[in-house]
Amino acid sequence: xxxxxxxxxxxxxxxxxxMSVAQSNNLTEAFGDDARSxxxxxxxxxxxxxxxxxxxxxxxxxxxxxxRLLSDDTNAFMRNFLMLLVDRKRISFLEPIMRQYLSxxxxxxxxxxxxxxxxxxxxxxxxxxVIEKVVAMTNARSVELEKKVNSDLIGGVIIKVGSQVxxxxxxxxxxxxxxxxxx
Numbered sequence: 055x056x057x058x059x060x061x062x063x064x065x066x067x068x069x070x071x072x073m074s075v076a077q078s079n080n081l082t083e084a085f086g087d088d089a090r091s092x093x094x095x096x097x098x099x100x101x102x103x104x105x106x107x108x109x110x111x112x113x114x115x116x117x118x119x120x121x122r123l124l125s126d127d128t129n130a131f132m133r134n135f136l137m138l139l140v141d142r143k144r145i146s147f148l149e150p151i152m153r154q155y156l157s158x159x160x161x162x163x164x165x166x167x168x169x170x171x172x173x174x175x176x177x178x179x180x181x182x183x184v185i186e187k188v189v190a191m192t193n194a195r196s197v198e199l200e201k202k203v204n205s206d207l208i209g210g211v212i213i214k215v216g217s218q219v220x221x222x223x224x225x226x227x228x229x230x231x232x233x234x235x236x237x
Contacts, residue, residue, distance in 0.1 A: 061150045062154070064150075068147070069157075088129065088132050089153075092148065092149070096152075103146075113143075120136050164194055164195040165194060168184065168185075168197050170184055171201075174205075208228075210224050
C-alpha cells in the first residue's frame with residue numbers, strides 16, 4: 055500500500071508538468087476529458103491497477119496495454135506522457151496524477167468539486183438544485199458533481215465541498231434527533 059503523502063509528492067510535479075503542456079498547447083479541456091476517462095477506467099478495475107502496480111511486468115508489456123486502452127483520438131502529448139510514466143516506472147501513480155491534474159484544471163476554471171451521496175440516483179432537477187446550492191455556498195463559477203449512491207441513507211443527500219459537509223440525509227436527521235433527545 056502506497057503512502058498518501060508520498061503519492062501526492064510524486065503525483066503533483068507530474069500533474070503540474072501535464073498542465074503546463076496542456077496550457078501551452080491549448081489542450082487543458084481535452085486533457086481533462088482524457089484524465090476523467092483514465093480515472094474512470096482505473097477506479098473501475100482493480101485488475102488494471104494491479105497490472106500497473108506490478109514491478110515484474112515488463113515495460114513493453116505495459117506500453118502495449120496503454121496503447122490498447124487509449125482511443126485513436128487520444129492526443130499525442132497525452133500518449134507520450136503516459137509512455138514517459140511507464141519508462142520512469144511511475145505508471146502505478148497514474149490515477150493520483152490524473153486526479154491531481156483534474157484538481158488543477160478545476161482551480162484554473164474556478165470550478166469546485168462537490169461530492170454528492172444520495173439514497174437513489176438524482177434527477178436532473180435535483181442535480182441542478184445541488185449545483186445552485188453549492189454555487190451560492192462557494193461563489194464558484196461552476197460546479198463539478200461527483201455522484202455516489204448509498205442506499206443506507208434512506209433518503210436525502212450528503213454534499214461535501216472541500217472540508218464542508220451538508221448532511222441533509224434522513225439518516226443524518228435521525229442521528230441529530232437522537233442526540234437532541236438524549237441530552
